[in-house]
Amino acid sequence: MATAQDSKRIRPTPSTSQRAYSQLREQLLRFKFLPNQKINEVLLASDLEISRTPLREALNRLAAEGLLIDRGRGFSVPGLEPAVIFDLFEARQEIECAIVRLACTRAEDAELDSLSDFLEASMAESPDASVDRLMELDIGFHDAIAQMARNAVLRQTLTNLNDRVHLVRWIAMEGRRDRTQAQHLEILGHLRARDETAAMAAMRNHILHRNEDIMAAIKSAYGHVYTRDTS
Missing domain, CATH: 1.10.10.10 (Winged helix-like DNA-binding domain superfamily/Winged helix DNA-binding domain)
Structure with a gap:
């Protein structure tokens, strides 16, 4: 029984x-x-x-x-085939540009003020903050803009793309803290100005897009996971 x-x-x-x-x-x-x-x-x-x-x-x-x-x-587990990773980053770039364009017209001033406070707190993080923490802050910034865009499908698509390139993004984040924060501030400035063209250009420049940079991150990612596994 x-x-x-x-x-x-x-x-x-x-x-x-x-x-x-x-x-x-x-x-x-x-x-x-x-x-x-x-x-x-x-x-x-x-x-x-x-x-x-x-x-x-x-x-x-x-x-x-x-x-x-x-x-x-x-x-x-998926591999890190360059052609697939390139496609994912290209898709992420297009999705993020669409999101920031919509956010320029749909974001409320109070939301932009909250995003400004978030960035201020991010910049106050310890210089010794882990890459995991920096990734968490970066994802939080982009997700906040996705919420302002008022499009649940675009937001979910972005979440999925971020998950699928997480390892490469994690590797690429190392050593880019100051640059990332400066670019976030620039994007926020264009959002406040409601300048769709400038906001999209800044977002496009912000996201990893050059083939040689993506390839370098892929190689480093392979090195990271295999070294970590055998150490």
């Missing part, structure tokens, strides 16, 4: 799948898996202490978002 515990494992609640999704997404963004690594579902289910059904639901969701690749008979 099935016990209550067995029933829970046979009929997993949505919260179980959601928990697995959230944990795996965080691990993927924290580089716990190597590029092109195959996912061992048996070990992963054991580590997460869940059954294969909610795990498979979480894996399918992550694959739909581009954070995993469905190989038909299993899942793997």
